[in-house]
Amino acid sequence: MGRPGIPNEYKDLVILRYLSMYQYAGKVTNLPTAIQKIRHLVGDNPNTLLKFAIVCNESRHPELAAQLLEDVLGTNPDLETAYYELARAKLAMQEPNAAIYVLENARRKFGATYGTEFLTGFAYSIQEDYTNALRFFTSAEIIAVTAANGRTNELLCFYxxxxxxxxxxxxxxxxxxRLAIDLRPDFDEALNYLGYMWAELGTNLLQAKQLIERALAINPNHPPYLDSMGWVLFKLGRPKDALPYLQKAALLAPFVDPEIYDHLGEVYFSLRQYSKAASAWQQVLQVKDTPQIREKLARALKRLKPTK
Structure with missing residues (x-):
């Protein structure tokens, strides 16, 4: 006699409980195995598979999420949420064109929604097509403010x-x-972005420093925030104070970030440490060869005293 099946009214509870055990136990890497086992247990119900896919997306398994969601839409193309989750999976897989295609299909079927417009804008941002990104983010904003609650949100404002x-x-x-920060005062990405933008423009430097300090208080070892603090201090005429932040940013960055090393070069040059400035700009050239960096490197090398 076979094992008795799980009653339908309890299946979702069992599924979510089983998945949460894997997540909270820190076994996220085993999640695909867990999902395959549950799928064998409960079958191929589209709503159930959609729940699996959402967990996969949240647990950074976009490839598995995409596989499940394509199965879902093949069985039930009327599940609107599945289109958005599939687009998110494709974006996480660095496939923005595929995400845009999925969202175009959703738009044809359901009309323009906040989900189709926001995610399409995000896909164009990944492609650095900011004109189209702005077009779709603006469309998402119109939908958001004309909805029942009539409100935008901090993430949309940030983008x-x-x-x-x-x-x-x-x-x-x-x-x-500013609106993103008003909506969420601890939005560290927005705090840093506005502070860094001002530092780049050379305006509102004291306010910029305060914003970046708030971002660093939330995430003190994040290389971009350390870089921003170093850069705003440099713009304030404090290169000695800037240097430790930039050195720490370079140390903690998982790769040679050309922006951080360019800033390091500027600070070293202003401190008359021309050899270190040249070394920093040589690092930049290894990943981003531009005439501007070559000119800076030549300027630093020219200042070096000839050795005997």
Whole structure:
């Protein structure tokens, strides 16, 4: 006699409990195995597979999520959420064109929604097509503010601000980044973004420093925030104070970040440590060869005293 099946009314509870055991035990890498076992246990119900896929996306298993979601949509193409989750999986897999294609299908079926517009904007941002990104983020904003609650959200404001900044519209970038911070005062990415933008522009430097300090208080060892603090201190005419932040940023970065090393070069040069400045800019050239960096390197090498 076979093992008795799980009653339908308890299946979701068993599934979620089983998955949570894997997650909370720190066994996220075993999640694909867990899902395959549960799938064998409960069958191929589209709603159940959709729940699996959401867990996969949240647990950073986008390839498995995409596989499940393609099965879901093949069985039930009317599950709207499945399109958004599949687009998220494709974005996590660095496949923005595939995500845009999925979202176009969703738009044809359900019309323009906040999900289709926001995620399409995000996909274009990954491609550095900020004109189209802004177009879709703006569409998402219109949908958000005309919905029942009539409100935008901090994440959308952040990406709108980012797109405006990339397109050189700094007043609008500031407006949306400020709004993102107003909506969520501990939004460290927005705090850092606005502070760094001001540092780059050479405006509101004391306010920029305060914003970056708030971001660092939330995430003190994040290389981009350390870099921002070093850069704003440099812009404030404090290269000696800037140097430890930039050195720590370079040390903690998982790869040679050309922006961090460019900033290091500028600080070393201002401190007349020309050999170290040249070394920093040589590091930049290994990953990002530009005429501007070559010019800086030549300037540093020219200042070096000839050795005897």
């Amino acid at each position: 709108l601000g980012s797109a405006f900044e990339r397109l050189g519209n700094y007043p609008q970038a500031e407006r949306y980044l």
